[in-house]
Amino acid sequence: MxxxxxxxxxxxxxxxxxxxxxxxxxxxxxxxxxxxxxxxxxxxxxxxxxxxxxxxxxxxxxxxxxxxxxxxxxxxxxxxxxxxxxxxxxxxxxxxxxxxxxxxxxxxxxxxxxxxxxxxxxxxxxxxxxxxxxxxxxxxxxxxxAGEDFVVPEGLPPAVPPMAASPAAVAAGDEGEGVVLVGVSTGGPSTLEDILPLLPAGFPWPVVVAQHMPAAFTATLARRLDELCALRVLEVERATVLAPGMVCIARGSADVELARRGGRLQAVCVPPSPDRPWHPNADRLVTSALRLLPADRLVGVLLTGMGNDGAAAMAELHARGGRTIAESEDSAVVFGMPQDLIRRGGAGVVLPSGRIAGQLTRWLMPVGRRAGID
CATH class of the missing domain: 3.40.50.2300 (Response regulator)
Known part of the structure; x- marks a missing residue:
C-alpha cells in the first residue's frame, strides 16, 4: 500500500x-x-x-x-x-x-x-x-x-534579445514554413527550462507548446520562460501569427490549434474539447497542424507527463514522414506520454531533455549558423 x-x-x-x-x-x-x-x-x-x-x-x-x-x-x-x-x-x-x-x-x-x-x-x-x-x-x-529584478539562475545561458524576423522574410519563407509542436504535462515547467533556453536566437521555426496546466498559470509560465530564452515567449490569448524566433505557450484550461487566416499561419486559442481529458490538448494541436502543413514541415516533441496525450497524433505525424522526438525515461519525471509514443513506434528519436534543443537545432538550422551549438 x-x-x-x-x-x-x-x-x-x-x-x-x-x-x-x-x-x-x-x-x-x-x-x-x-x-x-x-x-x-x-x-x-x-x-x-x-x-x-x-x-x-x-x-x-x-x-x-x-x-x-x-x-x-x-x-x-x-x-x-x-x-x-x-x-x-x-x-x-x-x-x-x-x-x-x-x-x-x-x-x-x-x-x-x-x-x-x-x-x-x-x-x-x-x-x-x-x-x-x-x-x-x-x-x-x-x-x-517579492518583485525584485530577475536574475538568470546558475547553469542557464544569459538572455539575449530575441531575433526580429522581418515581415518580408516571413512572407518569403526563407527557411521554409514549418512549426515545432511540443506536448508536455507532469514535470513540464522544469523540463521546458531544459530545452527552450538552449534554442538559439536564429532558430528558424516557431514553437507551439501544449502544457497541461490551469489557466491561472500559463501567463506566468510564459513570462518566466521569456526571461530565460533567446526566443520571444508568449501566451496564446488570441489568434497569434506564427513567425521565426517565437515560442507560443497555449493558454491553460483551453486548447490550441493551428489555423491559416489571410494566408498567414496562426496559433488560435479554442474552447477545450469535452471528449479529451487533458488541456491544452497535444493531440488536438498536432492534428490541426497536419491539416495545414505537410508532415515534413512539422517536428513533434513529446515530453514528460502521465497519460498518453499527444502519442496518437505524433505517431501519425511520424508515419507520414514527419520528425518526432520522445523524451527518454532517464530524464522524464513521468514517462507515460513519451513511453506511449515509443510503444506506438512513433518516436523518430529518443533523447533526454538536455539533448533535445541540440537535436532540434541540428535538424532545422543550416550548418553555417550553428556556431557554438554542435
Missing amino acids: LTVLVVDDSALMRRRIADLLIEAGFRVETAATGEEALARLPVVDPDVVTLDVTMPGMDGLTCLARIMVEHPKPVVMVSALTGAGAEETLEALRLGAVEAVQKPAAGSIGRIGEELVETVRAAASSRPRRVHGLRERLRLARARI
Missing part, C-alpha cells in the same frame, strides 16, 4: 485530502507545519508528499527545498490555483515538485478530487528531479515573488 504524507496547516484541509486518498486506497499520515513534515519524513518514509503552497512559519517553498536536499521524495503541491498563487506554485515546480493540484473545496469535489488522486498515484511512480543550485534557485524564487 502506498503511503502519502499530507502537509497542510489547515486541519480541515488535512482531513479532506486524507479522506480522498484513504478512500482511493492510500495509507495517509499528516503534518501541520513544514517543520513537523521534515521531522516525520524519515520516520514515515512516504511514497509521495502533498504540500500546501502557503503555510505560516516555514513556507511551502522552503519546506520543498529542504525535502529535495535532505530526503528527496515526489512532492505534489496543493494550491488554490489562483493568479495570486501562480508565482509560488510555479517556483515550486521549478524547485523539483512533480505537479500542482487544486485544493478540494467543501461540498461536492467531483473532478478536482479525481485529479488529486490521479496525480498522487502518478507521482508515486515518478522520479524526483535533482535540481542543480537548489539553494540559489530558492533565493531567486523569493526575490522574484
Whole structure:
C-alpha cells in the first residue's frame, strides 16, 4: 500500500485530502507545519508528499527545498490555483515538485478530487528531479515573488534579445514554413527550462507548446520562460501569427490549434474539447497542424507527463514522414506520454531533455549558423 504524507496547516484541509486518498486506497499520515513534515519524513518514509503552497512559519517553498536536499521524495503541491498563487506554485515546480493540484473545496469535489488522486498515484511512480543550485534557485524564487529584478539562475545561458524576423522574410519563407509542436504535462515547467533556453536566437521555426496546466498559470509560465530564452515567449490569448524566433505557450484550461487566416499561419486559442481529458490538448494541436502543413514541415516533441496525450497524433505525424522526438525515461519525471509514443513506434528519436534543443537545432538550422551549438 502506498503511503502519502499530507502537509497542510489547515486541519480541515488535512482531513479532506486524507479522506480522498484513504478512500482511493492510500495509507495517509499528516503534518501541520513544514517543520513537523521534515521531522516525520524519515520516520514515515512516504511514497509521495502533498504540500500546501502557503503555510505560516516555514513556507511551502522552503519546506520543498529542504525535502529535495535532505530526503528527496515526489512532492505534489496543493494550491488554490489562483493568479495570486501562480508565482509560488510555479517556483515550486521549478524547485523539483512533480505537479500542482487544486485544493478540494467543501461540498461536492467531483473532478478536482479525481485529479488529486490521479496525480498522487502518478507521482508515486515518478522520479524526483535533482535540481542543480537548489539553494540559489530558492533565493531567486523569493526575490522574484517579492518583485525584485530577475536574475538568470546558475547553469542557464544569459538572455539575449530575441531575433526580429522581418515581415518580408516571413512572407518569403526563407527557411521554409514549418512549426515545432511540443506536448508536455507532469514535470513540464522544469523540463521546458531544459530545452527552450538552449534554442538559439536564429532558430528558424516557431514553437507551439501544449502544457497541461490551469489557466491561472500559463501567463506566468510564459513570462518566466521569456526571461530565460533567446526566443520571444508568449501566451496564446488570441489568434497569434506564427513567425521565426517565437515560442507560443497555449493558454491553460483551453486548447490550441493551428489555423491559416489571410494566408498567414496562426496559433488560435479554442474552447477545450469535452471528449479529451487533458488541456491544452497535444493531440488536438498536432492534428490541426497536419491539416495545414505537410508532415515534413512539422517536428513533434513529446515530453514528460502521465497519460498518453499527444502519442496518437505524433505517431501519425511520424508515419507520414514527419520528425518526432520522445523524451527518454532517464530524464522524464513521468514517462507515460513519451513511453506511449515509443510503444506506438512513433518516436523518430529518443533523447533526454538536455539533448533535445541540440537535436532540434541540428535538424532545422543550416550548418553555417550553428556556431557554438554542435
